[in-house]
Amino acid sequence: MSTETRKLDRVVIRFAGDSGDGMQLTGDRFTSEAAAFGNDLATQPNFPAEIRAPQGTLPGVSSFQLHFADYDILTPGDRPDVLVAMNPAALKANIGDLPKGGILIVNTDEFTKRNLTKVGYDADPLGDASLENFQVHKVAMATLTIGAVESTGLGKKDAERAKNMFALGLLSWMYHRPTEGTERFLREKFAKKPDIAEANVLAFRAGWNYGETTESFAVTYEVAPAKLNTGTYRQITGNTALAYGIVAAGQQSKLPVVLGTYPITPASDILHELSRHKNFGITTVQAEDEIAGIGIALGAAYGGALGVTSTSGPGVALKSETIGLAVMTELPLLVIDVQRGGPSTGLPTKTEQADLLQAMFGRNGESPVPIVAPQSPADCFDAALDAARIALKYRTPVLLLSDGAIANGSEPWMIPDVAELPDLTVEFATDPEGFEPYSRDPETLARPWAVPGTPGLQHRIGGLEKQHGSGNISYDPANHDFMVRLRQQKIDGIEVPDVVVDDPSGEARVLVVGWGSSYGPIGAAARRVRKLGMQVAHAHLRHLNPFPKNLGDVLARYDKVIVPEMNLGQLALLLRAKYLVDAVSYTKVQGLPFKAEELQDVLADVIKGVPA
Amino acid sequence: MTAIDLGLPGLSGVPTTDEKQTAKDYKSDQEVRWCPGCGDYVVLNAVQSFLPSLGLKRENIVFVSGIGCSSRFPYYMNTYGMHSIHGRAPAIATGLAVARPDLSVWVVTGDGDALSIGGNHLIHTLRRNVNLKILLFNNRIYGLTKGQYSPTSEEGKVTKSTPSGSLDHPFNPVSLALGAEASFIGRAVDSDRKGLTDVLRQAAEHRGSALVEIYQNCPIFNDGAFDVLKDADEAARRIINVVDGQPITFGREGEYCVVREGFGLAVAKAADVDSSEIVVHDATDLNLAFALSRLSAQDLSHTITGVFRRVDRATYDDSARAQVMEATAAKPADLGALLRGKDTWTVAG
Numbered sequence: 001m002s003t004e005t006r007k008l009d010r011v012v013i014r015f016a017g018d019s020g021d022g023m024q025l026t027g028d029r030f031t032s033e034a035a036a037f038g039n040d041l042a043t044q045p046n047f048p049a050e051i052r053a054p055q056g057t058l059p060g061v062s063s064f065q066l067h068f069a070d071y072d073i074l075t076p077g078d079r080p081d082v083l084v085a086m087n088p089a090a091l092k093a094n095i096g097d098l099p100k101g102g103i104l105i106v107n108t109d110e111f112t113k114r115n116l117t118k119v120g121y122d123a124d125p126l127g128d129a130s131l132e133n134f135q136v137h138k139v140a141m142a143t144l145t146i147g148a149v150e151s152t153g154l155g156k157k158d159a160e161r162a163k164n165m166f167a168l169g170l171l172s173w174m175y176h177r178p179t180e181g182t183e184r185f186l187r188e189k190f191a192k193k194p195d196i197a198e199a200n201v202l203a204f205r206a207g208w209n210y211g212e213t214t215e216s217f218a219v220t221y222e223v224a225p226a227k228l229n230t231g232t233y234r235q236i237t238g239n240t241a242l243a244y245g246i247v248a249a250g251q252q253s254k255l256p257v258v259l260g261t262y263p264i265t266p267a268s269d270i271l272h273e274l275s276r277h278k279n280f281g282i283t284t285v286q287a288e289d290e291i292a293g294i295g296i297a298l299g300a301a302y303g304g305a306l307g308v309t310s311t312s313g314p315g316v317a318l319k320s321e322t323i324g325l326a327v328m329t330e331l332p333l334l335v336i337d338v339q340r341g342g343p344s345t346g347l348p349t350k351t352e353q354a355d356l357l358q359a360m361f362g363r364n365g366e367s368p369v370p371i372v373a374p375q376s377p378a379d380c381f382d383a384a385l386d387a388a389r390i391a392l393k394y395r396t397p398v399l400l401l402s403d404g405a406i407a408n409g410s411e412p413w414m415i416p417d418v419a420e421l422p423d424l425t426v427e428f429a430t431d432p433e434g435f436e437p438y439s440r441d442p443e444t445l446a447r448p449w450a451v452p453g454t455p456g457l458q459h460r461i462g463g464l465e466k467q468h469g470s471g472n473i474s475y476d477p478a479n480h481d482f483m484v485r486l487r488q489q490k491i492d493g494i495e496v497p498d499v500v501v502d503d504p505s506g507e508a509r510v511l512v513v514g515w516g517s518s519y520g521p522i523g524a525a526a527r528r529v530r531k532l533g534m535q536v537a538h539a540h541l542r543h544l545n546p547f548p549k550n551l552g553d554v555l556a557r558y559d560k561v562i563v564p565e566m567n568l569g570q571l572a573l574l575l576r577a578k579y580l581v582d583a584v585s586y587t588k589v590q591g592l593p594f595k596a597e598e599l600q601d602v603l604a605d606v607i608k609g610v611p612a
Numbered sequence: 613m614t615a616i617d618l619g620l621p622g623l624s625g626v627p628t629t630d631e632k633q634t635a636k637d638y639k640s641d642q643e644v645r646w647c648p649g650c651g652d653y654v655v656l657n658a659v660q661s662f663l664p665s666l667g668l669k670r671e672n673i674v675f676v677s678g679i680g681c682s683s684r685f686p687y688y689m690n691t692y693g694m695h696s697i698h699g700r701a702p703a704i705a706t707g708l709a710v711a712r713p714d715l716s717v718w719v720v721t722g723d724g725d726a727l728s729i730g731g732n733h734l735i736h737t738l739r740r741n742v743n744l745k746i747l748l749f750n751n752r753i754y755g756l757t758k759g760q761y762s763p764t765s766e767e768g769k770v771t772k773s774t775p776s777g778s779l780d781h782p783f784n785p786v787s788l789a790l791g792a793e794a795s796f797i798g799r800a801v802d803s804d805r806k807g808l809t810d811v812l813r814q815a816a817e818h819r820g821s822a823l824v825e826i827y828q829n830c831p832i833f834n835d836g837a838f839d840v841l842k843d844a845d846e847a848a849r850r851i852i853n854v855v856d857g858q859p860i861t862f863g864r865e866g867e868y869c870v871v872r873e874g875f876g877l878a879v880a881k882a883a884d885v886d887s888s889e890i891v892v893h894d895a896t897d898l899n900l901a902f903a904l905s906r907l908s909a910q911d912l913s914h915t916i917t918g919v920f921r922r923v924d925r926a927t928y929d930d931s932a933r934a935q936v937m938e939a940t941a942a943k944p945a946d947l948g949a950l951l952r953g954k955d956t957w958t959v960a961g
C-alpha cells in the first residue's frame with residue numbers, strides 16, 4: 001500500500017509526556033527540523049513548576065507545542081492538529097485541546113492499569129469509545145524502542161529512555177522533515193556517551209521506519225517552506241534574544257556589562273546565557289538575593305558600566321526601593337521583568353502580563369520609570385537594545401516587561417546586520433569647569449554621568465532629595481516640587497516612535513490595542529476577522545511609558561477601542577485615565593496565552609456591536 | 613581557580629599621586645550635621661587625617677553608605693560618594709568594586725544598617741571577600757529614628773520601643789563576621805584615635821573585605837555605652853589589644869594575659885602562669901580569632917581591639933575580572949558570530 005501525501009499550509013503538533021520523558025528536547029528538535037526546512041514557526045513549551053513531579057501524574061505532565069507553516073504565522077497555535085501522548089496523564093491533560101478529527105498518537109506501553117488509575121481513568125480510554133472522534137494511532141513506543149536499540153547493549157531502562165526519539169522519528173516521517181540535523185545533534189549531544197548517542201539515533205530511525213513500513217499511517221503531510229523576507233534566519237527563544245540584546249547593547253555602547261541577579265523562574269535563562277559570554281566584557285554576579293542583584297547592577301552603573309538586573313514579578317517587588325534610588329540618583333539601569341502568574345509566588349512557569357501597574361507605579365513617591373515591552377520572542381533583541389538606549393540616553397532605570405510565553409517560546413529570527421545596529425555610545429562628564437552633578441542636558445533633561453575616578457568631579461549622590469543643579473541635599477518645599485515635576489518631565493519627554501496601526505483596508509471602525517506577548521494572538525485574530533469580511537485595526541504598544549505621542553490621536557479615530565490583556569485591565573486603566581477613551585477590556589488570567597480563535601470571536605462581537 | 617596572585621597589596625590598581633594631601637583636602641563643603649559630641653565626628657576626623665598617608669588620587673576613593681546617622685558620612689568627604697538605601701550599601705559597593713578595579717571603595721554603615729536590615733548583604737559580602745573596607749559604627753542603638761534598640765543592644769534594654777526591656781539576644785558582630793569567614797576583622801573604640809587609625813590603615817592595605825567595628829558613642833540616645841572603656845583604670849583592665857605575632861597581654865603593666873582554656877580562651881594574671889602559656893596572637897588562625905571574639909563580652913568586661921584576623925584569599929572582584937579577562941583572551945568578541953549561532957538558514961530573494 002502506498003501512502004498518500006497531502007499538502008497543508010500549516011500544522012500544530014503537541015508533544016506531551018511525563019516531565020522525565022524529554023518532551024522539550026523532542027519539541028526543540030522538531031522545531032529545528034522545521035526551521036531547517038524553511039517553514040515559519042512558533043513554539044510554546046509548557047512545563048510543571050516542580051522539577052520532577054511524581055512520575056505519571058497530571059502535575060508531572062510536560063508539553064511542547066509547535067506551529068509551522070508555509071506562510072508567516074504569529075502564534076504557536078491555539079489547538080494541536082496532532083497530539084503525541086506518551087502516557088495516560090499526558091493524554092488526560094491534553095485531549096481536551098484536540099479538535100474533533102485530530103490525530104492522536106499514543107504510546108500504549110504506558111497504559112497499564114496502575115498508570116490509568118493514577119490519573120483517574122476507570123477504564124482504558126484506548127479500549128472504549130471515548131476517543132472515537134479522533135484518528136487514533138496506538139504505538140508501543142517503548143517496546144519498539146527497546147527492540148531497536150538492542151545492538152547497543154544498553155540496559156532496558158536506558159534503552160527505553162530513547163522512546164522520545166522514536167516519537168520524533170515517526171513525526172519526522174509523517175511530515176517529510178529532514179533528519180540529518182537531528183542525527184548530528186544527537187551524536188554531538190551525547191558525544192561523551194557513544195552508546196547513548198547510538199541508541200537515540202537508532203530509536204529515531206526506528207520511529208521513521210515504523211511510519212514507512214507499517215501500514216497504519218495512510219497519509220503523510222507536506223508543509224512547504226514559507227516565503228519569508230530575504231535574509232539569514234535562526235530560531236531563537238525570547239530569553240536568548242533578550243540576552244543577546246544586552247550583549248549587543250554592551251558592544252554598541254562600548255561599555256562593560258554587569259548583570260547582578262538572583263535565580264528566578266522564568267528569567268534565569270538570561271543569567272545562564274549571559275554568563276557564557278564573558279568574552280564580550282560581561283560580568284554576571286549571582287547575588288545573595290533580588291535586592292543585592294539590583295544593588296550590584298546600580299553600583300556598577302554608578303561606576304560607568306551598563307548595569308542590568310533580571311527577574312520576575314516577585315523580584316521586582318523586592319527591587320522596588322533600589323529602582324527608586326536609581327530614579328533619584330538618575331543612573332542608567334536595565335530592569336528586566338519576565339512576568340509570570342501572580343500575585344505572590346503565583347504560577348511560576350505560566351505566563352501573565354499583570355506587572356504593568358507594578359512597573360508603572362510600584363514604588364514610593366512620584367517615581368516615574370520608562371517601560372518597554374517586547375511583542376514576540378525574537379523582538380526581545382530589539383526591545384533590549386531600545387531599553388538600553390533609553391536608560392543610557394536619559395540616565396534612568398528602564399523596566400523591560402517580557403513574559404513567560406515570550407521567554408520560553410521561540411520563532412525564526414532574521415539575524416540583524418551588526419553594522420546596522422544603533423550607536424549607543426555615551427559621553428561621561430569630564431570637565432570640572434562649572435560642573436554640577438544635577439545640571440541638565442537641555443534636550444533630554446538627563447544629568448551628567450560623572451563616574452568615580454574622574455579628576456575634579458568629586459561629588460556625592462544619594463536617595464535624599466537633591467537641590468536642582470548642585471545636587472546638595474535639599475528639603476526646600478519649592479525645590480522638591482520642582483524636582484518631582486522635572487523627573488516626571490524627563491520621562492514624559494523620552495523619544496519613542498509613533499505607534500503604527502495595522503488596518504489594511506483603512507476602513508476599520510474598531511481598534512484593538514495590545515501590548516507585549518499578545519501581539520501574536522491579536523494579530524492572528526485580526527487576520528481571521530478580516531478574512532470573514534469585517535474590518536479591524538490593530539495597534540500594538542512597545543512603549544508603555546511614555547506612550548507614543550500619536551496614541552491619543554489614534555485612539556480618537558475609532559468608534560470603539562478594545563484592549564485584550566492577560567490581567568484584569570491594566571493597560572485599559574491607563575488608557576482610560578490618560579486619554580478619556582471608553583476602552584473596553586477583554587481579560588483572561590489563566591496563565592496561558594490568548595487563543596486566536598477566542599479573540600476572533602471577541603473582535604467579531606465588538607465589530608458587530610458598532611452601529612452602522 | 614583564578615589567575616590572580618594572592619597577597620596583592622590591598623591598594624594595587626588604585627592610582628596614586630605625588631601631590632601632597634592634607635586632612636583638609638578630604639573635607640567637603642557640606643556642614644557636618646551630627647549632634648554635638650557624637651562619636652561620628654571623631655571617626656570622620658580620623659579617616660580624613662589618615663587617608664592622605666595612603667597617597668591615593670582622591671577621585672579614586674569612593675564612600676558608599678546606607679541609612680542611619682553614620683551613613684551621612686559620604687557627604688562630608690571630598691571624594692566620590694553615594695548615600696544609598698537602608699542596609700544595601702555592601703551590595704551597591706560590590707557592583708562598583710566589580711566594575712572598577714581602580715577605586716578604593718569604602719562602606720560606612722551602622723549596627724542597624726549592617727546587622728539588622730542589611731545583615732544578609734554583610735555576611736555575603738564577607739564570604740565572597742569583595743575588595744571593600746567596611747566601617748561598622750556600632751553605637752548599640754537606633755539614632756536616626758530616635759532611640760529604638762538595635763541588634764547589638766544588650767538584652768533587657770529599655771528604649772522607646774521596648775519599655776519593658778528588649779527581648780532580643782544581641783549579635784556579636786565579630787563572631788558573626790568570622791562565621792562568614794571574613795578575611796579581615798578589626799575593632800577600635802572611637803575615642804582611641806591612634807588605635808583606630810592603626811586598624812584603618814591595616815584595613816586599607818588589606819586586599820579583600822575588611823570589616824572594622826568601631827564602638828561609637830551616641831550621646832543622645834545611648835550615652836556612655838562604652839564609658840567603661842574610656843576610663844583609664846577601667847580600660848586598662850578591660851581592653852585587650854591584640855597584635856599579630858605578639859603574646860596577648862594587657863593591663864597597665866601587662867599584668868594580665870590570655871591563656872587557653874578548654875576549646876576557648878580565658879584571662880589570667882601573668883604572674884600566675886608560665887610565660888609559655890600566654891597565647892601569641894596569630895591573625896591567620898580562624899579558631900583563635902573566634903575564641904578572641906567570645907572573650908569580648910556584651911558587658912564589655914573584656915574587649916578585644918586591634919586586628920582579630922587577616923588572611924589572604926582570592927577576592928571576588930579580582931576573580932570575576934580574571935574570568936572576564938581569560939574569556940576575552942580566549943575568544944574574540946564577535947557579535948555577528950554570536951547572533952548567527954550554529955543553525956541558520958537563508959531565504960533567497
Ligand code: SF4
Nearest residue numbers: 646647650681755830
Ligand atoms: S543621634 Fe546619636 S548617633 Fe545620631 S548623630 Fe546624634 S549622637 Fe550621633
